[in-house]
Amino acid sequence: xxxxxxxxxxxxxxxxxxxxxxxxxxxxxxxxxxxxxxxxxxxxxxxxxxxxxxxxxxxxxxxxxxxxxxxxxxxxxxxxxxxxxxxxxxxxxxxxxxxxxxxxxxxxxxxxxxxxxxxxxxxxxxxxxxxxxxxxxxxxxxxxxxxxxxxxxxxxxxxxxxxxxxxxxxxxxxxxxxxxxxxxxxxxxxxxxxxxxxxxxxxxxxxxxxxxxxxxxxxxxxxxxxxxxxxxxxxxxxxxxxxxxxxxxxxxxxxxxxxxxxxxxxxxxxxxxxxxxxxxxxxx
Amino acid sequence: xxxxxxxxxxxxxxxxxxxxxxxxxxxxxxxxxxxxxxxxxxxxxxxxxxxxxxxxxxxxxxxxxxxxxxxxxxxxxxxxxxxxxxxxxxxxxxxxxxxxxxxxxxxxxxxxxxxxxxxxxxxxxxxxxxxxxxxxxxxxxxxxxxxxxxxxxxxxxxxxxxxxxxxxxxxxxxxxxxxxxxxxxxxxxxxxxxxxxxxxxxxxxxxxxxxxxxxxxxxxxxxxxxxxxxxxxxxxxxxxxxxxxxxxxxxxxxxxxxxxxxxxxxxxxxxxxxxxxxxxxxxx
Numbered sequence: 001x002x003x004x005x006x007x008x009x010x011x012x013x014x015x016x017x018x019x020x021x022x023x024x025x026x027x028x029x030x031x032x033x034x035x036x037x038x039x040x041x042x043x044x045x046x047x048x049x050x051x052x053x054x055x056x057x058x059x060x061x062x063x064x065x066x067x068x069x070x071x072x073x074x075x076x077x078x079x080x081x082x083x084x085x086x087x088x089x090x091x092x093x094x095x096x097x098x099x100x101x102x103x104x105x106x107x108x109x110x111x112x113x114x115x116x117x118x119x120x121x122x123x124x125x126x127x128x129x130x131x132x133x134x135x136x137x138x139x140x141x142x143x144x145x146x147x148x149x150x151x152x153x154x155x156x157x158x159x160x161x162x163x164x165x166x167x168x169x170x171x172x173x174x175x176x177x178x179x180x181x182x183x184x185x186x187x188x189x190x191x192x193x194x195x196x197x198x199x200x201x202x203x204x205x206x207x208x209x210x211x212x213x214x215x216x217x218x219x220x221x222x223x224x225x226x227x228x229x230x231x232x233x234x235x236x237x238x239x240x241x242x243x244x245x246x247x248x249x250x251x252x253x254x255x256x257x258x259x260x261x262x263x264x265x266x267x268x269x270x271x272x273x274x275x276x277x278x279x280x281x282x283x284x
Numbered sequence: 285x286x287x288x289x290x291x292x293x294x295x296x297x298x299x300x301x302x303x304x305x306x307x308x309x310x311x312x313x314x315x316x317x318x319x320x321x322x323x324x325x326x327x328x329x330x331x332x333x334x335x336x337x338x339x340x341x342x343x344x345x346x347x348x349x350x351x352x353x354x355x356x357x358x359x360x361x362x363x364x365x366x367x368x369x370x371x372x373x374x375x376x377x378x379x380x381x382x383x384x385x386x387x388x389x390x391x392x393x394x395x396x397x398x399x400x401x402x403x404x405x406x407x408x409x410x411x412x413x414x415x416x417x418x419x420x421x422x423x424x425x426x427x428x429x430x431x432x433x434x435x436x437x438x439x440x441x442x443x444x445x446x447x448x449x450x451x452x453x454x455x456x457x458x459x460x461x462x463x464x465x466x467x468x469x470x471x472x473x474x475x476x477x478x479x480x481x482x483x484x485x486x487x488x489x490x491x492x493x494x495x496x497x498x499x500x501x502x503x504x505x506x507x508x509x510x511x512x513x514x515x516x517x518x519x520x521x522x523x524x525x526x527x528x529x530x531x532x533x534x535x536x537x538x539x540x541x542x543x544x545x546x547x548x549x550x551x552x553x554x555x556x557x558x559x560x561x562x563x564x565x566x567x568x
Contacts, residue, residue, distance in 0.1 A: 028440055030458045047462040048440065051455050051470065055462060058469030062496045069472045156312055156332065171335050174314045174490065174512055178331040178339060185342030186335065188353045206458065212346045228458055 005029055005048050007229055009254070014133055016249035018263030025252065029229040030206065035059070036085045043098070046206070046230075049081040056084045064094040125239030127219040129196055132261045133251075136198075140222060140246045142168075143200045157202045159183040161218075164196040176203030180212050187216075194218050201225075205244055210234040220259055222246050227254055289313055289332050291513055293538070298417055300533035302547030309536065313513040314490065319343070320369045327382070330490070330514075333365040340368045348378040409523030411503040413480055416545045417535075420482075424506060424530045426452075427484045441486045443467040445502075448480040460487030464496050471500075478502050489528055494518040504543055506530050511538055 006026045013021045031049045035042045035056050047055065053075050060066040071089040078085070143160050157176035161169045161183045169192065171182030180201060187194050198220035199213060205227035211234060213221050220241040227235075227244040232254045235242035241256040253260055290310045297305045315333050319326045319340050331339065337359050344350040355373040362368070427444050441460035445453045445467045453476065455466030464485060471478050482504035483497060489511035495518060497505050504525040511519075511528040516538045519526035525540040537544055 028458055045459070045462060047457045047459050050457070051466040054455065054469030054473060055457075055466045056469065057472055058465030058467070061472055062465055062468065062499050064499065069475060075473075171338065173331045173334070173339075174312055174488070175329070175331050178329060181342030181346055182335040182339045183342070184346065185338030185340070188341055188345055189338060189359075191353060204458070215346050215348065 005050050009232070012253040012257050014251045014253060014260065014262055016137055018133055020262050027227060027229050027232060027254075031082055033081075034083045036083060037065075037090065037095075038087055039085075042095075052077050052081065052084045056086050060086070060088070060090075063098060065090050065098070067091065122214050122217070122238065124237075125214070125217060125219050127195060127217075127239070127259075129219055130259045130261050131198065131220065133263075136222065136243070136246075136251065136260065137249070139168075139198075140200060140224070140251075143202075144224075159202070160200040161187050161192075161194070161197050162200065163187075163192055167192075176201065177208060177212075179203075180209060184212065184216050198222065200246075204228065205231040205235075205242060207231050207234050210238070210240055210242065213240050214238040222251070289334050293516070296537040296541050298535045298537060298544065298546055300421055302417055304546050311511060311513050311516060311538075315366055317365075318367045320367060321349075321374065321379075322371055323369075326379075336361050336365065336368045340370050344370070344372070344374075347382060349374050349382070351375060406498050406501070406522065408521075409498070409501060409503050411479060411501075411523070411543075413503055414543050414545050415482065415504065417547075420506065420527070420530075420535065420544065421533070423452075423482075424484060424508070424535075427486075428508075443486070444484045445471050445476075445478070445481050446484065447471075447476055451476075460485065461492060461496075463487075464493060468496065468500050482506065484530075488512065489515040489519075489526060491515050491518045494522070494524055494526065497524050498522040506535070 005028065007029050009025050009027050010022060011025045013023055028048060030046050032044050033047055033049060033052055034044050037060070045055070057066070057069070057072065057075065066072065066088050073087040074085070076085045077083070139160070139162050143158070156172045156174055157179045158170065158172045159179040159182070163169070169183050169186045169190070171179050171186060173179040173182060180199070183199070184194065187197070195217040197218055199218050200222045201209060202225065203209065203223065204225045205221065205223050207228065207230035210221065210231045214234065218240070220243070222243040224245065224247040227242055232242060234240070235255040239256060241259040242254045243251050243260070244254060245252045289312065291313045293309050293311050294306060295309045297307055312332060314330050316328050317331055317333060317336055318328050321344070329339070341350070341353070341356065341359065350356065350372050357371040358369070360369045423444070423446050427442070440456045440458055441463045442454065442456045443463040443466070447453070453467050453470045453474070455463050455470060457463040457466060464483070467483070468478065471481065479501040481502055483502050484506045485493065486509070487493070487507065488509045489505065489507050491512065491514035494505065494515045498518065502524070504527070506527040508529065508531040511526055516526060518524070519539040523540060525543040526538045527535050527544070528538060529536045
């Protein structure tokens with residue numbers, strides 16, 4: 001049986017006027033999916049558990065490992081949807097090419113962070129720093145206003161690390177992971193304190209992005225884009241405040257919302273707040 | 285000296301009413317940047333040649349290879365901006381982890397397509413298929429209208445392969461490369477002809493995406509997002525028609541525009557059309 005691709009979650013939505021709504025939201029569930037070729041594990045991909053069989057076929061044909069569809073002897077998805085098995089006549093040289101040299105391509109994370117999630121040794125982030133919601137909205141506005149490259153090319157990702165006293169460090173790249181690595185690298189080289197800083201990024205908040213916050217002790221991360229389920233889970237487990245969809249005068253608080261100071265005018269919907277924690281955990 | 289991050293290019297902009305403008309455009313130039321650690325090549329990243337020194341520091345600290353900035357002995361960028369050299373005290377186990385298991389994370393291309401560009405054995409795509417501009421605009425509209433998941437999660441990438449007689453195959457994933465692999469895999473499993481099809485994708489058209497079109501003989505690819513310089517170069521060299529920024533009643537034609545049938549009401553700007561080819565080539 002295939003995994004559910006969308007999971008429900010109860011989150012807080014904070015508005016520019018300081019009001020807060022508790023609402024149900026849907027998030028995308030990415031999974032680690034293992035590809036097996038001729039009985040051997042080939043590699044894993046992070047993706048959604050949908051069309052996994054077509055995925056392995058398209059991937060291997062794109063890479064020249066399988067030349068034509070007639071070379072496929074069998075194709076099977078495991079019951080839990082997380083393993084795909086293909087038996088096929090293959091081009092061995094092109095399999096070797098898969099592993100020959102490691103190039104992290106644009107939009108590509110560190111090729112390894114996908115393996116990190118069980119190995120993070122950093123403690124839960126217990127930082128009690130807090131941020132006024134007005135200041136967060138202001139910084140998000142500055143984030144979009146301050147870069148010519150960002151506007152001109154319509155193509156780069158950007159990261160902005162806002163330090164304790166309001167100074168900010170920025171970096172850009174075609175890769176969203178690169179932009180974060182660059183801004184953190186700048187901060188580290190400048191010996192700036194990342195533990196009192198917060199990060200604004202332009203890209204989706206998937207696990208790898210949150211792991212970078214965990215590794216550098218950054219307590220809060222904001223994006224105008226969506227988080228993924230593993231991004232939220234990682235933030236929940238490691239004490240990172242994760243804010244997504246920060247745009248048009250609204251922010252969605254997915255985890256550890258107590259670091260965001262709001263007017264506390266919580267407008268309750270028909271959801272019972274006491275279920276909040278259970279539902280959040282159910283996303284794991 | 286660092287590479288230029290933005291390159292100028294003359295392109296055709298096609299509007300919903302069929303008119304065409306020849307205009308200068310700026311595109312982002314991503315490069316392959318080699319990271320050297322303690323005298324040995326560690327890996328390559330595709331990114332923009334800006335803040336490369338901070339990039340290697342942030343990357344290695346995010347990965348736990350370098351624990352603190354004081355462990356860095358030296359840091360240098362090559363004159364051409366494409367190599368970064370760092371000497372540092374490192375955690376050897378975490379270097380091994382970099383290469384331990386290959387996981388393609390969300391947004392990650394095939395880890396190898398970055399190496400493919402010099403190795404593509406496919407011939408130049410000489411397909412003389414052509415497409416009416418109205419039909420292309422209609423298909424782009426359908427692309428955005430047809431997926432509940434796409435709208436609901438705000439987080440997935442999507443690919444749609446439009447076959448010769450208008451039938452379409454779609455797939456989605458959190459990774460833009462995954463979505464393309466899935467849609468092509470579906471087409472191949474259905475034994476559909478990809479050589480008369482065109483592809484619509486939601487993500488940026490970087491080199492790896494165009495390589496997938498090349499490998500499957502797809503003559504035309506459209507995105508609402510931006511192309512990168514290597515994406516354009518790859519499309520130019522391999523005969524793929526590349527259309528970017530297809531949104532709000534406009535499309536930018538970057539390469540092999542003759543496959544798009546327009547009303548041919550070219551509104552010339554002050555640019556001399558005869559320079560078009562030279563300027564295009566100058567992007568390489």
